[in-house]
Amino acid sequence: MIALTDTAAVKVQELITAEGDTALALRVAVRPGGCSGFSYEMFFDSDIATDDVTADYSGVKVVVDPSSAQMLTGATLDYKDGLNQAGFSIDNPNAQRTCGCGSSFS
Numbered sequence: 001m002i003a004l005t006d007t008a009a010v011k012v013q014e015l016i017t018a019e020g021d022t023a024l025a026l027r028v029a030v031r032p033g034g035c036s037g038f039s040y041e042m043f044f045d046s047d048i049a050t051d052d053v054t055a056d057y058s059g060v061k062v063v064v065d066p067s068s069a070q071m072l073t074g075a076t077l078d079y080k081d082g083l084n085q086a087g088f089s090i091d092n093p094n095a096q097r098t099c100g101c102g103s104s105f106s
Contacts, residue, residue: 002072004057008079012060025061030068
């Protein structure tokens, strides 16, 4: 299961508040595709299946499907807001190779 840094949890909570629906969860998934074989997908979701893996980070509910959870074990979602880097990034120890854009891996 992926973990959220405190900075990422705060930013996700801000985005959920802006959506106006506190029942939303952050869904993180791994999908086939991207230049390295797999890509990350993140979106807000209120449809949670009984076999989804869930966790709570500072009031942010994170949901991952079982297949993605295996590939995200030990991974961390972070948020940076600086001149050189801005946005969410995933540090995944299971990724053997990543692409230059950082959004796909193998």
